Structures are given as structure tokens and as C-alpha cells.
Amino acid sequence: MVMMNTLQLTNILHRNSEDFVVKIDRLDLASGDIVCLLGPSGCGKSTTLRLAAGLEMPDAGQIKIGDRQVAGGSSFVPAEDRNVGLVFQDYALFPHLNVLDNVMFGLRSGDRTEKENAAVAILRQLGLADYVAKFPHELSGGEQQRVALARAMAPNPSVILMDEPFSGLDTVLRNHVRDETLRILKSQNTTTLLVTHDPEEAMRMADQIILMKDGEVVQQGTPAELYSQPKNEFVASFLGDVNKVPAKVEEGILVSELGQIAWPDTHNLQATADILVRPEAIRLSPFKDEGESFGMVETTRNLGPFSIIDLRMPSGALVTARAASILTPEVGEKCAISLDRKQIFLF
Numbered sequence: 001m002v003m004m005n006t007l008q009l010t011n012i013l014h015r016n017s018e019d020f021v022v023k024i025d026r027l028d029l030a031s032g033d034i035v036c037l038l039g040p041s042g043c044g045k046s047t048t049l050r051l052a053a054g055l056e057m058p059d060a061g062q063i064k065i066g067d068r069q070v071a072g073g074s075s076f077v078p079a080e081d082r083n084v085g086l087v088f089q090d091y092a093l094f095p096h097l098n099v100l101d102n103v104m105f106g107l108r109s110g111d112r113t114e115k116e117n118a119a120v121a122i123l124r125q126l127g128l129a130d131y132v133a134k135f136p137h138e139l140s141g142g143e144q145q146r147v148a149l150a151r152a153m154a155p156n157p158s159v160i161l162m163d164e165p166f167s168g169l170d171t172v173l174r175n176h177v178r179d180e181t182l183r184i185l186k187s188q189n190t191t192t193l194l195v196t197h198d199p200e201e202a203m204r205m206a207d208q209i210i211l212m213k214d215g216e217v218v219q220q221g222t223p224a225e226l227y228s229q230p231k232n233e234f235v236a237s238f239l240g241d242v243n244k245v246p247a248k249v250e251e252g253i254l255v256s257e258l259g260q261i262a263w264p265d266t267h268n269l270q271a272t273a274d275i276l277v278r279p280e281a282i283r284l285s286p287f288k289d290e291g292e293s294f295g296m297v298e299t300t301r302n303l304g305p306f307s308i309i310d311l312r313m314p315s316g317a318l319v320t321a322r323a324a325s326i327l328t329p330e331v332g333e334k335c336a337i338s339l340d341r342k343q344i345f346l347f
Contacts, residue, residue, distance in 0.1 A: 006159050008063070022048060029159065029193060033207045034186075035206060035210060036206035038211050039211055039213055045195045051063065052084070054077060058072075065082060087152050087165045088164075091147070099133070100132040102151055107154055119150075142176065159191045160185070164196060167196075199238060203239070209221065209226050237276070242278055242345070244276055247274070257313045261344060273346060278322075282311075282320075282337055284309070284336070286335070295312060295334075295335055296335075298331065302325055305324070306325055307322070307324075307327075309321040
């Protein structure tokens with residue numbers, strides 16, 4: 001089955017200022033996919049979304065929605081004619097309109113009755129049928145977010161563009177609203193481009209992640225690919241915590257305080273190298289043999305399902321491990337260390 005691309009950006013060049021340029025060789029959203037634009041503040045992800053929305057015009061390149069070119073060459077289709085839904089960080093609900101009228105505002109065709117029926121239908125699907133007469137100030141943050149999503153979905157857009165839509169919510173509510181939004185988008189098979197600076201949010205929601213830095217795409221792939229097969233040190237450290245550990249290179253072996261690691265192609269390396277080790281790659285057990293690699297537990301932090309464990313190594317270096325809470329060692333305990341090779345990186 002060939003998946004049709006709902007949104008496609010090709011050879012995009014856009015200059016925000018004299019010293020910052022967004023450059024995207026290729027960006028594709030397949031029908032029904034949720035794709036997250038991820039990256040640090042100022043990396044160009046919101047600009048990319050605004051280019052897709054028609055809120056900014058690229059200096060070069062082509063943007064297509066479905067089989068229709070909306071930007072490129074001499075053509076430029078404005079935002080209101082692109083058939084895209086927009087959800088912003090502050091939701092942008094009209095305070096003087098009730099929920100029903102807010103959702104109807106996004107509908108451009110049909111008479112009042114037809115618009116009302118369409119708005120009620122989408123509100124019912126999102127579990128908001130009882131809120132039609134309420135005003136935004138009477139709603140919780142999560143309810144406002146769902147109303148904004150309903151307004152974006154009501155015209156049946158080709159793609160929904162969401163810019164940091166959950167950042168204004170507290171942690172507990174954010175997790176609930178994210179999961180509920182994901183369920184809704186997937187149940188409606190809605191193609192979505194979502195901007196976020198939060199790696200956990202991207203991995204939690206996305207079919208594909210596009211990681212950006214300094215205006216360019218660094219790596220694109222599934223959450224599992226970016227987390228377990230990072231292209232470089234930036235990707236590895238942005239997607240999750242890492243320990244940077246020095247190692248000696250000795251005939252196919254990386255020798256470090258955390259243990260010895262078999263590594264192919266060490267002939268291309270210098271005599272020493274830094275390896276990146278995820279905290280969950282460090283497995284701890286009771287110390288029994290003087291030949292084992294070990295560390296002394298200095299602090300532990302219980303985060304519910306797992307604990308963060310700081311280990312003081314014989315050299316004095318501090319490394320961080322992660323383990324299930326039930327397996328948390330005691331402070332002051334001497335622990336043997338073994339490593340999961342799949343969560344160790346060398347660039």
C-alpha cells in the first residue's frame with residue numbers, strides 16, 4: 001500500500017534574520033501520521049510550522065498539501081485557503097463566544113443550521129457535548145485545549161498544525177490531555193504536525209520525530225530509532241540523559257571504568273575516546289569479585305516506578321544509573337556494574 005503524503009516541504013530556505021536561516025531539504029507527512037517537530041528553543045521548528053500553515057512565505061522551495069502546491073515559484077496560497085487546522089499554545093479561543101460558536105467560527109461553508117450540526121458532531125466526538133453553552137473562562141485548561149482541537153478539526157482539514165499545545169498545562173493534567181488528544185487524532189486518522197521542545201512528549205505522541213538544530217533537520221525517524229540509533233552526540237543527549245565516560249581503545253575493546261566493551265572498527269579511533277552511556281544501560285548488582293567494575297552509591301532519588309542512582313567511581317568521577325525502584329541499592333553500598341551494549345554510543 002502506497003501512503004499518500006498529506007504535507008510535503010522540499011528544498012525550503014527561509015531567512016528569519018541575517019544570521020538565522022531555516023533550511024529543509026525534505027519533510028514529508030504521510031496520511032494519518034502524527035509527526036513531531038522537536039528541538040531546543042530557537043531551532044526553527046515553529047517557523048517551519050508557520051511556513052506549512054501559510055503564516056510565512058519561504059524564500060525558496062516548494063510546499064504541497066496533498067497534490068496541491070501552496071507555496072513555491074510565483075504561487076502562494078494564504079493560510080485561510082490551505083485547508084489546515086491550527087492549534088496554538090494559548091488556544092486562541094474567543095472569550096466572548098461560547099464553545100459552540102468558537103467551534104462554528106472555523107466553518108466557512110453552509111448556513112447556520114449546517115454549521116451548528118457540524119460543530120455539535122465534532123464536540124460530541126471529543127466528549128464536549130455538554131459544554132456547548134459554556135464560555136472559555138468557565139473551562140479548565142484541558143477542556144479549553146479540547147475545544148481548540150474541535151475548532152481545528154471541524155472543517156475536516158487536510159492536516160492539523162499544533163504549536164506547543166500542552167505547554168501551558170500542569171504536569172499531571174498535561175499527561176492526561178496528551179493521551180486523550182493522541183486517542184482522538186488516531187481515532188479520526190488525522191494527519192498532524194506538532195511542535196514541541198519536550199523529548200518525552202515527542203516520543204509519547206509521534207509516529208515520526210523530526211529533530212531540528214540551528215534551522216536544519218538533524219535526524220528524522222521513529223522515536224525508537226532516534227533514541228536507540230542516534231546519528232550524533234546532540235541527538236543522543238537531546239533524546240535522553242547520557243553519561244560521558246572516557247575510554248582507552250585496545251584492539252577492538254573500549255576499556256573504561258564502567259567495564260570493557262567490544263567495539264567494531266576501533267582501528268579508526270584514536271587511543272582514547274569518550275563513550276556515551278545511557279543511565280538505564282548501567283546494570284547494578286551486589287559486589288562480589290575484585291575483578292568487577294564497581295561504583296559506590298552516593299545518592300538515590302526515587303521517582304516512583306524507577307530510581308536515579310548516582311555512583312562515585314574509583315577515579316572520583318560521578319555517573320548516573322537508572323533502575324526499577326524495587327531494585328534501588330542503599331546509599332554507601334558498593335555495586336558491581338555491567339553494561340547493556342545497545343544503550344552505549346560512540347561518535
